[in-house]
Amino acid sequence: xxxxxxxxxxxxxxxxxxxxxxxxxxxxxxxxxxxxxxxxxxxxxxxxxxxxxxxxxxxxxxxxxxxxxxxxxxxxxxxxxxxxxxxxx
Numbered sequence: 001x002x003x004x005x006x007x008x009x010x011x012x013x014x015x016x017x018x019x020x021x022x023x024x025x026x027x028x029x030x031x032x033x034x035x036x037x038x039x040x041x042x043x044x045x046x047x048x049x050x051x052x053x054x055x056x057x058x059x060x061x062x063x064x065x066x067x068x069x070x071x072x073x074x075x076x077x078x079x080x081x082x083x084x085x086x087x088x089x
Contacts, residue, residue, distance in 0.1 A: 023048070036072075049061065049082055052086055
């Protein structure tokens with residue numbers, strides 16, 4: 001039973017890691033196109049926060065949230081709080 005859970009978690013992490021290049025492309029596209037849609041950016045930030053529970057996506061989160069802070073510092077600060085809470089768990 002425990003071995004099955006460990007195997008499933010390892011597979012989940014591997015799937016998340018395989019998605020990182022696509023997420024990086026989306027982040028780069030958002031930044032290059034100067035996208036300011038909170039819905040798109042926050043959706044991606046939420047995904048990255050979820051990924052960080054598995055130890056994946058931290059650099060991508062920081063990059064996107066740094067960009068977000070350039071035009072929406074209040075909400076970016078909230079995401080920083082979520083990030084630091086996650087690290088303290």
